[in-house]
Amino acid sequence: MADNKDIATVDQPVKTDTNEVVIHIKGLKKSFGEKDVLRDINLDLKRGENVVVLGRSGQGKSVTIQCIAGLLTPDDGELTVFGEDVTQMSEDELKQLRIKIGFLFQSGALYDSMTVRENLEFPLTRVLKLKDQQEIDQRVEEVLEGVGLADAADKMPSDLSGGMRKRIGLARTLIVKPEIMLYDEPTTGLDPITSREISELILNMQRKYKTSSIIITHDLECAKITADRVVVMNDGEYIAEGTYEELQSSDNEFVRSFFNEQK
Numbered sequence: 001m002a003d004n005k006d007i008a009t010v011d012q013p014v015k016t017d018t019n020e021v022v023i024h025i026k027g028l029k030k031s032f033g034e035k036d037v038l039r040d041i042n043l044d045l046k047r048g049e050n051v052v053v054l055g056r057s058g059q060g061k062s063v064t065i066q067c068i069a070g071l072l073t074p075d076d077g078e079l080t081v082f083g084e085d086v087t088q089m090s091e092d093e094l095k096q097l098r099i100k101i102g103f104l105f106q107s108g109a110l111y112d113s114m115t116v117r118e119n120l121e122f123p124l125t126r127v128l129k130l131k132d133q134q135e136i137d138q139r140v141e142e143v144l145e146g147v148g149l150a151d152a153a154d155k156m157p158s159d160l161s162g163g164m165r166k167r168i169g170l171a172r173t174l175i176v177k178p179e180i181m182l183y184d185e186p187t188t189g190l191d192p193i194t195s196r197e198i199s200e201l202i203l204n205m206q207r208k209y210k211t212s213s214i215i216i217t218h219d220l221e222c223a224k225i226t227a228d229r230v231v232v233m234n235d236g237e238y239i240a241e242g243t244y245e246e247l248q249s250s251d252n253e254f255v256r257s258f259f260n261e262q263k
């Protein structure tokens with residue numbers, strides 16, 4: 001494929017000698033009407049860690065990350081990001097927080113009428129309010145190199161394959177250097193080879209930018225590649241946690257069947 005030749009090989013892991021918790025969730029609950037979507041979510045995300053959340057459709061995985069970003073308000077429970085209670089933040093405080101949190105949603109759309117460079121400059125000038133063109137150019141170049149698309153700056157999104165657009169979407173999120181990344185099904189809709197490329201890129205970006213990430217996915221290969229730790233969500237709770245290999249051979253039949261079923 002034309003767009004995979006520049007993918008960097010996986011770097012050596014970043015040594016994080018801190019156990020700093022960047023996201024703390026305890027007893028989180030969220031209902032919509034009669035429907036208890038989050039019943040009791042507990043999770044501590046450490047700095048530099050990739051946690052993958054696996055679960056079937058409609059389990060509340062997206063609702064969890066929307067709560068983290070303050071886009072939804074939980075009904076009960078503790079939720080702190082960088083030690084600050086998200087549920088008590090004003091709109092201004094949430095805005096500041098969201099600068100430190102990058103999202104890659106399933107649809108991660110680019111602006112079709114802008115070149116790749118303009119798409120990448122947008123968060124720098126609009127969100128970070130950068131004015132120094134040299135710094136802007138440097139950041140654009142660096143992030144494009146990071147996602148293996150150094151030659152794509154002057155292309156239009158319509159000239160790119162689905163996998164390339166996904167990578168530019170990721171570049172646009174990473175260009176503001178978020179400390180936390182929230183990925184909502186980053187490989188959905190991509191073919192297996194492109195999915196693998198994106199998963200490897202997520203891992204590389206974690207190592208390069210030292211971000212802490214929550215990655216929601218149905219894609220077991222994505223989980224295997226990116227996860228330091230996996231949690232399995234069912235019926236509004238995280239029912240198991242461990243490394244990919246630990247969960248694959250879990251004593252809990254449901255957890256094991258989850259892995260086996262989706263092979």
Ligand SMILES: Nc1ncnc2c1ncn2[C@@H]1O[C@H](COP(=O)(O)OP(=O)(O)OP(=O)(O)O)[C@@H](O)[C@H]1O
Pocket residue numbers: 032037055056057058059060061062063064
């Ligand atoms: N704003 C909302 N208002 C009402 N119901 C909602 C809202 N957001 C989510 N839900 C409901 O909460 C449930 C969980 O949704 P969520 O999108 O978190 O699932 P998910 O685990 O991410 O699944 P999928 O993999 O299909 O995206 C669904 O039944 C959904 O309809």
